[in-house]
Amino acid sequence: MADTEQNISGRISALRKARNWRLEELAEKSGVSRATLSRIERGETSPTAIVLGQLARAFGITMADLFGFGAPAGDARIARADQLLWVDPETGFRRRSVSPAASGFRGSVVEGELPPGATISYSVPPLPDLEHHLVLLEGTLVMTIGDERHDLFPGDCLxxxxNAPNAYHAPGPDPARYLLTVITS
Structure with missing residues (x-):
């Protein structure tokens, strides 16, 4: 298993244990089966983006906080080689923690790359009312928030x-690559 997947499985296990939750409790809170959670924590499978969203919601943290490992928090400069890269095993979505969540900072920056034709949907946000700024760098992206559809082209900012279910879709023919800044209160 790659270092990123080991770190994710360890992070999920540590968050669960810090709350004194049994696997059954996390399964109930997240909607992810106990068997799947056990396999994730043992490093036998990598969670999908959708499962990570469900887990972040259950823990009451942002996705950036879920990926709360990697470059030291005190570093002002985070070299590209030190930016955590995770790939969704289901869709091929690539998530790079450009500026990870860190103590003393309210925001994080993520670079996302969604392959052509791929969609990632989240039924609920991890934390309600988080401020987002998405800038599309390449390709086209259809962003759906609740009932609102937003067609984005390179250079557009959303x-x-x-506060609603949301989905990211790259209609193609090229991947959709974007920067997403998330600000916590």
Missing amino acids: RFRL
Whole structure:
């Protein structure tokens, strides 16, 4: 298993144990089966983006906080080689923690790359009312927030507070590559 997957499985286990939750409790709170959670924590499978969203919601943290490992928090400069890269095993979505969540900072920056034709949907936001700023760098992206559809083209910025189910879709023919800044209160 790659270092990123080991770190994710360890992070999920540590968050669960810090709350004194049994696997059954996390399964109930997240909607992810106990068997799947056990396999994730043992490093036998890598969670999908959707499962990570469900886990972040259950823990009451942002996705950036879920990926709360990697470059030291005190570093002002985070070299590209030190930016955590995770790939969704289901969709091929690539998530790079450009500026990870860190103590003393309210925001994080993520670079996302969604392959052509791929969609990632989240039924609920991890934390309600988080401020987001998404800038599309390449390709096209259809962002759906609740009932609102936003067609984005290179250079477009979409600002929103996330309080509804949401989906990212790259209609193609090229991947959709974007920067997403998330601000916590």
